[in-house]
Amino acid sequence: MATAKRKIENAPNPDGAKSIRGLDLPTYDGAGLRIGIVSARWNSVVCDSLVAGAVEALKSCNVTDIITEHVAGSYEIPQAAQAMLLTGHFDGIICIGCLIKGGTMHFEYISEAVTQGIMRLNLDFKVPVIYGILGCLNEEQAKERAGVDGAGHNSGKDWGITVVESCLLTKKYKAKAS
Ligand code: DLZ
Numbered sequence: 001m002a003t004a005k006r007k008i009e010n011a012p013n014p015d016g017a018k019s020i021r022g023l024d025l026p027t028y029d030g031a032g033l034r035i036g037i038v039s040a041r042w043n044s045v046v047c048d049s050l051v052a053g054a055v056e057a058l059k060s061c062n063v064t065d066i067i068t069e070h071v072a073g074s075y076e077i078p079q080a081a082q083a084m085l086l087t088g089h090f091d092g093i094i095c096i097g098c099l100i101k102g103g104t105m106h107f108e109y110i111s112e113a114v115t116q117g118i119m120r121l122n123l124d125f126k127v128p129v130i131y132g133i134l135g136c137l138n139e140e141q142a143k144e145r146a147g148v149d150g151a152g153h154n155s156g157k158d159w160g161i162t163v164v165e166s167c168l169l170t171k172k173y174k175a176k177a178s
Pocket residue numbers: 040042043072073074075076097098099100101102106107110
């Protein structure tokens with residue numbers, strides 16, 4: 001059940017106009033949920049901060065069963081999440097990675113592959129697999145979205161709340177369907 005709400009602002013408009021974007025973050029009771037986190041080690045300053053934010057948010061929702069695994073890069077995340085999901089242990093997974101655009105086409109190829117892979121897991125396994133992959137044009141953007149050095153907002157916190165919200169919704173409708 002949702003209680004107090006916090007508002008997460010999205011990035012400001014480039015022209016400085018007032019933004020209507022952002023996300024309400026209620027607090028949910030996720031007691032008993034089993035959540036996996038799979039994080040890339042590429043750009044680890046950013047990813048570690050995102051993981052810490054996600055864990056903090058999960059704990060604020062009374063989630064205590066949290067298992068975190070690491071893989072080399074974002075490209076490896078969907079397969080690692082699949083391996084975790086195949087155990088049947090997890091109610092939901094948060095995938096965390098940070099892609100920073102460079103001079104080659106890597107960014108485009110990996111972003112596309114990871115995005116498709118994570119959506120496939122959602123629909124194939126019928127559990128929430130949260131898309132915590134930053135796709136940034138530069139390091140500044142990445143740090144701001146992960147709250148590194150006190151900059152910006154830690155998006156990992158949003159994903160911790162989001163997985164709980166989606167797990168509760170999934171459980172609600174699973175119960176009605178059976
Ligand atoms: C190779 C690569 C590059 C260039 N950039 C990133 C990145 O910004 N973020 C990330 O998570 N991973 C990157 N990788 C590594 C790939 O995700 C992957 O680990 C390798 O291509 C091996 O499959």
